[in-house]
Amino acid sequence: MKNIQIKEPAAAEIPAPRGEGARAAWILAMGTFAVGTDAFIVSAFLPRMAEGLSVTEAMAGQSVSAFALAYALLAPVIATATSTVARRKLLVWSLALLGAFNLASALCTSLSALILTRIAAAAAAAAYTPNAGAVAAALAHPARRARALSVVIGGLTVATALGVPLGHVVSAVMDWRASLALVGIISLAAAAAVFAVMPAMPGGARIGLRQRLSVLKRPGVMRILPLTVLGMAACYAPYAFTIRILETLRIPAASLTVMLFVYGLGAFAGNYASGRATDRRGPVPVLVFAYGAMAIALGGLAGLAAAGEGSGFYFAAALIACWGASSWAQTPAQQHRLIAAAPQEAPLVIALNASGIYLGISAGTGIGSLAVGQGVPALLGTGSALALASLGYIAMTGAARRKAAASGAPEPG
Template sequence: MTTTATTAVAAKARNRHLALAILALAMGGFAIGTTEFAMMGLLKEIESGLDISTPQAGNLISAYALGVVVGAPVFAAVGARLPRKQLALGLMLFLSLANLTSFIAPDYATMLVTRFASGLPHGAFFGVAAVIAAGLVAPSKRGWAISMVMGGLTVANVIGVPLATWLGQTFGWRLLFVVVGAIGLATVVMLLKFVPFEPAHPEASIRRELGALKRIQVWLALLIGVIGFGGFFAVYTYIAHTMTSVAGIPEFLIPAVVALYGLGMVVGNIIGGRIADKSVMGTIYLVMPGIAVALVVYGIAAHWAWSAFIMAFVVGAIGSMLVPPLQTRLLDASPDAPSLASSLNHSALNVANALGAFLGGTVIAWGWGYVAPAYVGAGLAMLGLGIALLSGLLERRRPLAA
């Protein structure tokens, strides 16, 4: 075999191994996306099964989100001295076991605790997975690699969430947690086989990771996620109620609506990753007003079934375009503490989840109707744009360190 042919074969093998490593990381995102978002499509079944109200069911989603907020910085900091592959493996095992405890939870109070526990490894896993993926490719392809890992979460909304929603409606909503546990264990096998081992950074420490919290740009990036993304979750949390009660869509079509929303998330995540490689802040400036406009249109379009279907896709796409640039922005803002900074993005997004679910439930409880959360979300998106503009202004005065 010629030298050229040998080189080509070796390059092909490396590319294949890279693809399988990113697929393994994305599978973890698939498990996480399924357990996080399928709850929203099964909200009515959960209310009936636990004999609770809609706002109480929304609290289960908030409990998971708060678990992410707490777990992301704790696991990322405590695991700073661990090799990243071992940290990812431990987090995925934790996720699998926590979901199985949700399956056997006997009442509402216990379910709150188990959903909180299920959220603990979420942010830290995505954080370490993003760092691993970014390290496997050239710097100019970081946005793409991160979007591929996050693609597991978005693909979950096309396949995992609709399937889990259908299974929950047909065979009982608790089956969701068994499905997630099985996917999590399969992910562990894939991580073991395909993700390369790298020793921990010799200077890695809890103190070094926590140094990210001293940087104003890190906090501003987190605030963009918390405020700007809150409207996305305000809509998604109550999408089943909106589609059935406002748009008049039959309940058996809710899995299709969720799948369409998820398909939009896949498309938006890919686009967001591509354009983030060209301009991180430019992408954020573009997406934030796009979210606001999409949510206002959604609030109007939700009164007709055909337009509600279309806007479910659009809202999913526009919202998901924000995730890759935010993830990349945090890596840029804290290059010496990437695991914690990257993990905190998911804390921020799940504070947004909790905030969106809370504000959405509040305006519904006030009697404003199921489309009101969309208008609240549009206002939040414009506040997020203001924070992004402030961040950009400060960066022009003091550029980020290389």
């Protein structure tokens, strides 16, 4: 998620030394890598985890939904509660707790205990990511601020391309518990690095939760945010069950990690290309193209799964890469639209969009948990249908906006 520039508004305005900006950005990226890996890694070993906990894959998928939903709901609450806490202290403690809760997840012997530790880990992640972006912006020279943010948030994208495949390798060589323990170790190492490198920085002014959420009253914001939830639900309905999908497509076991890496490369490329295309063509055409490509990719994979025959490695890889690219192409365009709708509250709407992303991941995983019982083709078909619904939402809201403009009425919110 290279372009998710989630910032704590007050922290971004704190005077701070400028000379440490570049080094600090890379250290902070280590933390976002840990957060991103933690958020998405379960898809790399869901079948093994379900077997280890003696539950179905659909039930084990609830741990993904729990993490994403907790992040979405707790992020604004935690930002409000911690707005005055010193930044280095907050960053170090959030990473330390993320590490501790992942180690606790690795020791769980029941699904209920695992879900509780995943919720706790999500709370720690929600405390870290927005403040990492804020601190990176505060430490960087103004002329290098965008690059510092891209480095920090780029850790999330690298997590998809490298962290998830690495988690699959570790779970195959050892077990799924070792993968979660690895995330815990990375988090603790990042906490130590942040403590060693980051300068002391004070907290910001207290901003109430009501003030943070007041931006939802702005015209257009509540028209745009539901698309974030719907679009992310579309691509993440099948994502937690990626290993089962690849096995149904008869991808050799030795190539599963390669396919996870292909998805991550597609995600990285889609995110980057979307940012450039949004600047040149505008956000709506980019979104239309992304959801159309997503519907085709997931629909094509559904067809291959239904055929029940080997699909050809390279053809399947192309569809997997398209799935990843279209999934992560949404965010830059949606951020662009939200900032245009509320330019004076850009940090707040971007943070709310991040909550919408995780809410969509939670909803999508829940929908996928229901659909997977009907088979992999139905699971992928559900994702494709949700992508088409996203296209329909764009058309519907666009028509309403044009009608309001023609009549001289206020834009629908």
